[in-house]
Each structure stands twice: as C-alpha cells, then as structure tokens.
Amino acid sequence: MGSSADQGSRFMNFRSRESSLIVIMVLLLAGLFIFDIYTPMNFADHALYAVVILLATAARSPWVLPTAAGAGTVLTVFGGVGTPWFPDLPPWIQIGNRAITITILWILVWFGWKRRQAETALQKANEDLEHKVAERTRELATVNQTLVTEITEHVQTEQALRLSQGRLAGILDIAEDAIIVTEHDRLITLFNQGAVKLFGYDPGEVLGKPIDLLFPERFRIDHAGYITVFAHALDSDRRMTPRREVFGMKKDGSEFPAEASISSLAVGERTTFTVIVRDITDRLRTERQLRSLTTELMMAQEEERRRIARELHDDINQRLALVVIEIGNMLAEPSAMSSQAKETIQSISQRLVRISDDVRRMAYQFHPSVLDDLGLTAALKQMADEWSERTGVKTVLVQEEPSDPLPRDVSSCLYRVAQESLANIMKHASAARVELELTCDDEAITLSIYDTGVGFDLKDIRARHPGLGLVNMRERVRSVRGRLDIRSEQGQGTHIIVHIPFSGAPHEETTSSLGR
Secondary structure (H helix, E strand, O other), rough: HHHHHHHHHHHHHHHHHHHHHEEEEEEEHHHHHHHOOOOOOOHHHHHHHHHHHHHHHOOOOOOHHHHHHHHHHHHHHHHHHEEEEEEOHHHHHHHHHHHHHHHHHHHHHHHHHHHHHHHHHHHHHHHHHHHHHHHHHHHHHHHHEEEEEEHHHHHHHHHHHHHHHHHHHHHHHHOOOOEEEEEEOOOEEEEEEHHHHHHHHHHHHHOOHHHHHHHOHHHHHHHHHHHHHHHOOEOOOOOOOOOEEEEOOOOOOOEEEEEEEEEEEEOEEEEEEEEEEOOHHHHHHHOOOOOOHHHHHHHHHHHHHHHHHHHHHHHHHHHHHHHHHHHHHHOOOOOOOOOHHHHHHHHHHHHHHHHHHHHHHHHHHHHHHHHHHHHHHHHHHHHHHHHHHHHEEEOOOOOOOOOOOOOOOHHHHHHHHHHHHHHHHHHOOOOOOOEEEEEEOOOEEEEEEEEEOOOOOOHHHHOOOHHHHHHHHHHHHHHHHOOEEEEEOOOOOOOEEEEEEOOOOOOOOOOOOOOO
C-alpha cells in the first residue's frame, strides 16, 4: 500500500510540473508572437522562439517538444505575414531569416530528441547495472552457501565412493558373465569371478598380462585388431559395440564359442576397455537342435503333402472318375428314364467332373507329381506357365537342366521358394514382368527370381518382423544348407536369389537382412 501511495504522489507531482511548464511555454509563445508582430521585419526577434524549445526539452512527455516546435514554426510564419517589412532590405533576406529560425527550431528538436534517447539509454543501462549487481550479489551469496555445503558433503562423498567401489567389486564378482577390464595396451587390470569360472584362471595368474592369453592363437590377431579399431573409432555416440561371436580358450587349452562385447570409459587421457564374455555353447547346441527339428518337420510336412496328394490323385480322383463313367453308361443305354431324370443325372455328372478337377488341382497344390516324375525344370516351367496365365503377368523362365538328378529335398526347397515368391508377387508387387532363372554348376545350384513391382523397405520389414512366407523360405533354404539373399527397394522391384551348394560345401547363413 505504501509503495502504491508513493507512486501516486510522484505521478501527481510530475503532472503538476508538466502542467506549469506547458502554461509558461504557452504564455511565452503568445508574448513572443505579439512582440514579433509589432517589431519591424529587420529585427530577428522570432529567433527567441528557440527559448521555448529549450524550455520544452525539460518536459518529460514526448509530445511537448515537437508540439512546441510546431507552434513556433506556425507563429514564425504568421508573424512574417503580419509584421511591417523593412523597405531597405530585400524581401528574400527577411524571408530567409524566418526560414533559418524555423530550421534552428527543428534542429533544437532533433538535438533534444537525441538527448532524450541518450538519457533513456543511460537510465536503462543504470537500471540494468543495478539489477545485475543485485543478481550477482544473490548469486555470490548462493555460491558461498553452496561451497559451504559442498565442503560439508565432500568427506561424505569420499566415504560413499569407497563404499560404492566395494559394492561394485562385489557385483562384478557375482555376475555370471565374464567381465575383463584392460587398458589401451590390452593388459588385464580386472578379472571377476565370472571370468575365473569361465576361463579357469585365478586373478593373480592373468592380471597385468595381455588379454590375448584368453583367445586361441589363430584368432589373436583378429581380436587384437578389433579392439584397436574400436579404440580409434571411438566417439561420444558409440560407447559399446554390438555383441559378436568369438572363440575363447580355457586354462586347460580347450576352446569354447562365446559372445563378447566391448565398452569403453574415458577419464581424461586414459581410456579403459571392458570386455564382457558369455559362453554360448549351450545356446548354439539348442539352436542346432532347433534347426534339425525344423528340417525334420519340413521333411515330414513335405512327405505328408506328397502322401495326401497321392491319395487324392490315385484314390479319390479315380473313384470319382469311375462314378462319372458309370453315369455315362447309364445315360448311353436306352431306358424308360424320363427326360427330366436324364437332365438331373447329366447335371450330377458335370458336377462330379468339376469336383474331380478340383481334387486334381488340390492334389497338385499339395505336391505336384511332375516334380517327382519329370524333375525341377519341368515343374518350374509348368508352374510359371499356369501362374502367368492366371495373373496375366508376363513371365520369363531361363533354366538349364542339371547334369545329375537333384536330391529330393533340394528340388522341393527350390520349388517351394519359387511358389511362395510368385504368390507374394501376385499379392503385393503389382509387377508387369517376372523373370525366373535356374543355373547350376559342379558346386552349387542357384535360383533367381526378379520382379518389376513396387518393392519394399528391408529395414521396415526387419523392424516389424518378416511375414510367415519369408520366414518359411528362409528356414527351407537353411534346412538344405543354402543361402537366401533378398534385395529390394521402394519402386525398384524385388530380387530373390537362392544359392544351394551341393554336398561337401560349407553352410552359409541367410543374408536377406531380415533378421535371424
């Protein structure tokens, strides 16, 4: 309340001073105007209007100064009209005097305006300085209090750090994974209990020795180079490498597959590397068992498809054919059967023929007999022709006949991959052309399927998990120790390559970038 009253009092005083100053200026302008009118033209008494402008500079309101100058200008002009002219002086001199007076008035206004700007800037700078001094004083008080608090907590922090180090050492010791810490020279500085269990060394046997001791000799160059490359490529966005499969070596010389990752911690100019190693022997054994089981399930599924197709074709379809033949014999023999009954029997015969065709098509979808009877090349040609006729998409098939008959599982795998690919092209690709190429040599057989469709984003498929069809293709190719390569871009079509080595060639993983 007191602050508001003081502000109100100051405002009233300001208004009172401004009003008094304005009254004085008005009276002075009026007096100078009267004096100017009754004074001969040769007297430059109109220059006294500058006194009013100087008084106006003392006003705080921004409109007072230009208003006074405007009034002085108007009075100077009107004074020149009503003042007696001096006959001995040229008129232009007398008019020039008044023009000079008007110019002086506005020059004084400009100087007054600049002075007011300088005063305002100086006042603002003074206020900012006072504010900064007050703020800095508060900051210094806060910093002083913080320093007191930090000094008080420093001893507690050191004690907590010692306790934390002890707890960290305990946590590292109870971790199941092997945790090994090395410096830039690859000398071991920490060897936890998980590493003791995994490698069989006591900490005293490995501390201060190169980490190469823990890897088989044939891999030591690669592992050392990997750590060196990681150290040189280190940046703020990459503090840990993805896990990679390596081989470790125990104290007794036995080797084991492992999964390892490297992380780094830089303190000043010193960089420490932490290597986390996990034994994956059991996991790889489980994966091999799962792959073997998947292969057996696919083989069993294919055999069941073959059996069902055989029964549909050789049993049910044959019996339907016999029924159609018997109906035909009935219709061929003259009898007392009415025309309506004959039409009904003919309709039933036609339905049986269509059912027989559907059963034959179903048997072909389960397992095409041409694949067993004539081989993969004939089966692919028949499938491509039927698919092209059904979809209207131009299909180009280029293939060469293998010199030796292909194993049944390889033929089935390639046929199913082609079948699944064509189904995906029909559903999703909107392709105008499809190319299939089958090539083989003494070492491997390769199936290439290319379409000119819309394509897809491999990264997006990998993030969303691939569909069942792609997973089925991948597992089929993996079951025959082959490699599946899928290349696709938006608007660039899709290219699928299946490469299956013959017996004796090493197994190659899928490289479709769709995840394992």
